Amino acid sequence: MNNRLRFLLKLCICLAPVLGGMGYAEHALVSVPNGYSAKRERVDHTILTTKVLITGSSHSFYGIKARDLNPDAFNLAYISQDLFYDTRLLLRYAPRAPNLKLVVIPISYFSLESKLEDTIESWRCPFYHIFFGFPVVEPLDVKNYSLIALYGASETQSLVFSKFRSPNTELIDVDGGPPEGLQKIGNSDLSSETTLARHNASMRPSLIQENVSYLDEAIQALQSRGVAVVFITTPVYKSYYLHLEPTAYTRMQDTIRAISRQNGIQYHNFMEDSRFGETDFWDCDHLDAAGMAKFTEILKNEVVNPFVSKAAPDAH
Numbered sequence: 001m002n003n004r005l006r007f008l009l010k011l012c013i014c015l016a017p018v019l020g021g022m023g024y025a026e027h028a029l030v031s032v033p034n035g036y037s038a039k040r041e042r043v044d045h046t047i048l049t050t051k052v053l054i055t056g057s058s059h060s061f062y063g064i065k066a067r068d069l070n071p072d073a074f075n076l077a078y079i080s081q082d083l084f085y086d087t088r089l090l091l092r093y094a095p096r097a098p099n100l101k102l103v104v105i106p107i108s109y110f111s112l113e114s115k116l117e118d119t120i121e122s123w124r125c126p127f128y129h130i131f132f133g134f135p136v137v138e139p140l141d142v143k144n145y146s147l148i149a150l151y152g153a154s155e156t157q158s159l160v161f162s163k164f165r166s167p168n169t170e171l172i173d174v175d176g177g178p179p180e181g182l183q184k185i186g187n188s189d190l191s192s193e194t195t196l197a198r199h200n201a202s203m204r205p206s207l208i209q210e211n212v213s214y215l216d217e218a219i220q221a222l223q224s225r226g227v228a229v230v231f232i233t234t235p236v237y238k239s240y241y242l243h244l245e246p247t248a249y250t251r252m253q254d255t256i257r258a259i260s261r262q263n264g265i266q267y268h269n270f271m272e273d274s275r276f277g278e279t280d281f282w283d284c285d286h287l288d289a290a291g292m293a294k295f296t297e298i299l300k301n302e303v304v305n306p307f308v309s310k311a312a313p314d315a316h
Contacts, residue, residue: 203248
């Protein structure tokens with residue numbers, strides 16, 4: 001055996017425990033719950049009876065309590081979720097929902113001009129690939145193929161020490177939203193400067209057409225199945241809506257209203273709704289627990305019930 005072969009053999013022997021440990025960790029991490037795997041598990045469990053689906057980002061994840069909206073509603077929204085993933089989820093689950101009557105699609109100030117992969121939350125993209133099987137955004141990103149890389153060294157080490165036990169499954173309620181007690185109550189800072197700077201930095205008008213094409217695809221698929229669609233914009237605190245970039249907000253309004261007209265879709269804009277004050281928010285653009293309860297009730301009575309209530313047989 002020559003020296004090169006001896007070296008390779010010794011290297012393999014030395015690395016075997018490390019590689020074996022990494023292989024075990026990769027296998028064990030599959031069973032560790034996270035927000036995405038919990039969301040998938042819950043929607044898979046309820047989709048056959050679901051009548052209402054809600055999409056969106058944290059604005060609707062923390063702003064709409066699905067089970068209070070309708071006993072058979074499910075919240076597909078999640079933190080920083082963009083219109084690409086909103087519509088991919090709808091195209092995945094709507095065909096599996098024989099009782100689906102209505103889809104609520106929230107459109108926030110930034111929705112039409114941004115995508116998740118361009119934001120500081122881009123690390124979330126691989127979760128959609130691994131746990132929902134959606135296409136990879138960056139094929140060379142190892143996080144699309146390794147749970148160790150996805151969780152990171154520190155989190156993986158913590159899970160190893162805890163024998164791969166995690167409480168994260170509790171971060172998603174059975175209706176797809178946050179569980180009771182997770183939603184913050186009250187507010188400490190309702191200023192919007194930092195939030196709007198982050199939102200504006202990720203917004204590009206050149207993305208409007210791409211996002212509109214995602215919406216058109218989903219709308220056509222839903223309407224072909226007789227499923228109604230409504231657009232909404234969730235309430236925000238006045239410090240946020242008073243300091244929006246006016247031209248960007250005009251583009252957002254013009255675009256969503258055009259899509260609504262073309263497809264016969266209702267659009268309900270609650271952004272500046274006077275029924276919401278500072279005690280309804282835990283920051284400038286997210287409702288707190290009280291605000292969520294109030295908005296859910298308003299949405300139920302003014303938007304959802306005409307489509308799904310048995311008392312409205314002529315609803316469309």
